[in-house]
Amino acid sequence: xxxxxxxxxxVLILPSVAFLALLFLVPLVQTIWLSMSDNGVPSLANxxxxxxxxxxTRSLKNTFLLTLAVVPVQLAIAxxxxxxxxxxxxxxxxxxxxxxxxxGISDLAAGLVWLAILQNSGxxxxxxxxxxxxxxxxxxxxxxxxxxxxxxxxxxxxxRGTAIVMVIxxxxxxxxxxxxxxxxxxxxxxxxxxxxRITLPLIRPALQSALILRTVLAFEVFSVVYAxxxxxxxxxxxxxxxxxxxxxxxxxxxxxxVLIMVVSLAATVVYLRAIKVDPERLP
Amino acid sequence: MQRxxxxxxxxxxxxxxxxxTQAQTVFVSTQLRPIEEATVVRQExxxxxxxxxxxxxxxxxxxxxxxxxxxxxxRTVSLVGALHGELSPLADNDTLEPLDDLAKKLAADxxxxxxxxxxxxxxxxxxxxxxxxxxxxxxxKKEALQYLPAGADVNALSYDQLIDWGKALQEATGQPQxxxxxxxxxxxxxxxxxxxxxxxxxxxxxxxxxxxxxxGWEKLKALWAYVTPNSTNYxxxxxxxxxxxxxVAWDHIARLKNAISATPDDYVVFPAxxxxxxxxxxxxxxxxxxxKGAPDKDGAIKVIEHLTTPDVQLLTAARVGFFPxxxxxxxxxxxxxxxxxxxxxxxxxxxKDAVISLLPVGLGDKGGEFxxxxxxxxxxxxxxxxxxxxxxxxxSAVLAKLMTDTKAPCWAPDASSDGPCPVQ
Numbered sequence: 001x002x003x004x005x006x007x008x009x010x011v012l013i014l015p016s017v018a019f020l021a022l023l024f025l026v027p028l029v030q031t032i033w034l035s036m037s038d039n040g041v042p043s044l045a046n047x048x049x050x051x052x053x054x055x056x057t058r059s060l061k062n063t064f065l066l067t068l069a070v071v072p073v074q075l076a077i078a079x080x081x082x083x084x085x086x087x088x089x090x091x092x093x094x095x096x097x098x099x100x101x102x103x104g105i106s107d108l109a110a111g112l113v114w115l116a117i118l119q120n121s122g123x124x125x126x127x128x129x130x131x132x133x134x135x136x137x138x139x140x141x142x143x144x145x146x147x148x149x150x151x152x153x154x155x156x157x158x159x160r161g162t163a164i165v166m167v168i169x170x171x172x173x174x175x176x177x178x179x180x181x182x183x184x185x186x187x188x189x190x191x192x193x194x195x196x197r198i199t200l201p202l203i204r205p206a207l208q209s210a211l212i213l214r215t216v217l218a219f220e221v222f223s224v225v226y227a228x229x230x231x232x233x234x235x236x237x238x239x240x241x242x243x244x245x246x247x248x249x250x251x252x253x254x255x256x257x258v259l260i261m262v263v264s265l266a267a268t269v270v271y272l273r274a275i276k277v278d279p280e281r282l283p
Numbered sequence: 284m285q286r287x288x289x290x291x292x293x294x295x296x297x298x299x300x301x302x303x304t305q306a307q308t309v310f311v312s313t314q315l316r317p318i319e320e321a322t323v324v325r326q327e328x329x330x331x332x333x334x335x336x337x338x339x340x341x342x343x344x345x346x347x348x349x350x351x352x353x354x355x356x357x358r359t360v361s362l363v364g365a366l367h368g369e370l371s372p373l374a375d376n377d378t379l380e381p382l383d384d385l386a387k388k389l390a391a392d393x394x395x396x397x398x399x400x401x402x403x404x405x406x407x408x409x410x411x412x413x414x415x416x417x418x419x420x421x422x423x424k425k426e427a428l429q430y431l432p433a434g435a436d437v438n439a440l441s442y443d444q445l446i447d448w449g450k451a452l453q454e455a456t457g458q459p460q461x462x463x464x465x466x467x468x469x470x471x472x473x474x475x476x477x478x479x480x481x482x483x484x485x486x487x488x489x490x491x492x493x494x495x496x497x498x499g500w501e502k503l504k505a506l507w508a509y510v511t512p513n514s515t516n517y518x519x520x521x522x523x524x525x526x527x528x529x530x531v532a533w534d535h536i537a538r539l540k541n542a543i544s545a546t547p548d549d550y551v552v553f554p555a556x557x558x559x560x561x562x563x564x565x566x567x568x569x570x571x572x573x574x575k576g577a578p579d580k581d582g583a584i585k586v587i588e589h590l591t592t593p594d595v596q597l598l599t600a601a602r603v604g605f606f607p608x609x610x611x612x613x614x615x616x617x618x619x620x621x622x623x624x625x626x627x628x629x630x631x632x633x634x635k636d637a638v639i640s641l642l643p644v645g646l647g648d649k650g651g652e653f654x655x656x657x658x659x660x661x662x663x664x665x666x667x668x669x670x671x672x673x674x675x676x677x678x679s680a681v682l683a684k685l686m687t688d689t690k691a692p693c694w695a696p697d698a699s700s701d702g703p704c705p706v707q
Contacts, residue, residue, distance in 0.1 A: 121526050142512035230467045231515045247651035
């Protein structure tokens with residue numbers, strides 16, 4: 001049919017392309033212009049203001065450290081979860097359903113849940129007090145306890161964001177043909193060899209998608225950090241928010257937004273190069 | 284996030300469908316935003332004011348909305364209620380309707396001329412009508428009073444006495460017991476502009492980096508040893524006070540009210556401490572204004588008249604803790620928590636060494652960056668322990684640039700200036 005009327009596919013994708021162009025490309029161009037101009041004249045003043053700011057280096061460092069700490073752990077946990085659930089027959093759906101609960105909660109709500117656990121009068125302190133480990137309220141989220149604060153944010157992020165990785169990995173694992181594994185078993189390959197030599201290479205496309213998605217989201221981390229760390233743990237998106245909302249300097253906020261986009265794009269390119277996917281296996 | 288966004292898209296559409304057809308006076312306010320307070324406004328304060336649609340807006344969004352409506356040339360808002368400093372950029376754009384007739388009438392009804400004059404925002408005509416006022420005070424649990432240093436009067440504390448008090452509290456309880464609202468949404472910047480700088484230097488901008496300021500910062504570092512490190516997470520001090528995390532706190536009266544109204548017998552309310560130059564304090568004034576081109580100007584004037592009647596002003600004090608701008612006596616059957624706060628405000632205003640510090644004027648949309656200068660200095664000097672003189676020198680350059688960019692003249696307590704306020 002499409003050979004008779006070759007324009008049909010284009011007409012069908014036109015609405016989505018127009019929609020994206022209108023609601024994505026136009027604001028993108030506007031944001032880039034906002035960040036690169038000063039009173040309507042091209043200028044690097046906003047970028048300089050951003051780079052010279054007190055919290056710029058800290059927020060850059062915090063964002064990268066958090067990404068480095070969170071993404072590999074999430075990937076490992078998601079792989080473990082996906083493999084485990086593959087062995088389960090009855091009740092598989094229920095377990096998957098429970099595991100994906102964090103996906104249904106908004107970022108900020110997740111942050112507030114962890115705040116209720118970790119704040120001075122929170123559940124964690126109550127537990128430690130009940131066990132006789134601490135004598136009085138201890139703060140875990142203050143500027144005087146940067147390691148505890150970092151760990152708290154990392155744990156909250158891992159709790160919140162692992163499910164999305166797992167969903168993609170489980171979908172990938174479902175596509176691995178059973179015959180490969182059975183053949184390997186017959187040739188005497190143990191579970192580890194099967195995992196490293198068969199499963200992992202075959203789920204490369206899923207791994208690539210999961211890593212790109214999760215890393216980009218990690219660079220955009222904000223709500224959980226804002227709820228738990230506030231002023232004590234600046235991250236890039238948080239600084240963009242502060243410049244936009246509190247300082248009302250839209251130029252510097254736009255400079256942060258552009259920086260986050262560049263970092264995310266760079267990470268995506270790195271993954272696309274590092275995890276080569278056989279074109280035959282692309283959908 | 285997606286849910287929130289779809290809700291955000293759906294809600295106005297549904298509201299547009301459900302909106303009644305008769306004309307309503309749209310009243311947009313940056314004050315009395317929390318749902319409990321907004322409900323009081325809708326159901327009690329505006330009960331007999333005709334058809335009013337009371338809409339709340341966060342201050343940054345308020346500024347954006349007003350600017351967008353100005354640029355579009357189509358107003359939907361008939362009446363705005365906002366702080367003195369938030370109305371000032373609107374007056375600078377010449378977008379507010381002059382309200383001189385109303386001002387004359389209110390002056391005759393007993394609104395002090397000094398308060399009314401603030402509503403001129405330095406212009407020849409009345410830009411807004413003062414609506415309600417508030418300030419910042421300190422609150423303490425009564426059980427903390429036993430640790431006050433000998434000879435100290437809680438209503439006339441000095442910074443040295445506050446430090447000694449904090450030390451005694453920490454020794455007695457094992458934990459720092461003083462708290463400040465230095466969180467992301469806290470009002471800590473106002474502490475520096477209205478309390479710390481006037482008390483230590485007698486100025487805010489001119490004196491930003493002088494020797495008095497440096498000595499003040501050293502004193503604040505000494506105090507901070509007895510301030511809970513969770514302060515950088517606190518936005519509203521009523522929460523840590525009620526939760527028992529701190530015993531002594533400084534904040535805006537509206538942000539202390541819930542804790543104090545819940546158990547008024549547990550608290551004392553008193554003025555902030557005094558430094559070498561006096562006891563700095565910052566009155567907060569909210570005003571009502573009508574944008575030029577408002578769709579329902581007559582309705583808006585009626586609402587202003589209604590909100591500035593003595594009865595409604597007293598009701599406002601009793602229900603939401605903002606005090607009247609009219610010269611009226613508070614009734615004896617006032618909510619005990621509000622009465623306690625009112626006592627703290629009176630003690631502050633009546634203090635012999637009081638130094639009034641006005642809200643910044645003339646900064647336009649640079650108010651946020653002005654706050655940032657003080658908060659950055661705080662973060663570097665107190666939290667990151669950087670050398671005081673070097674930080675003040677660097678930040679004073681930022682401050683000086685802000686002042687010359689906005690051409691904002693000095694405001695009290697700084698001595699007035701021709702042209703932009705200089706940083707000395």
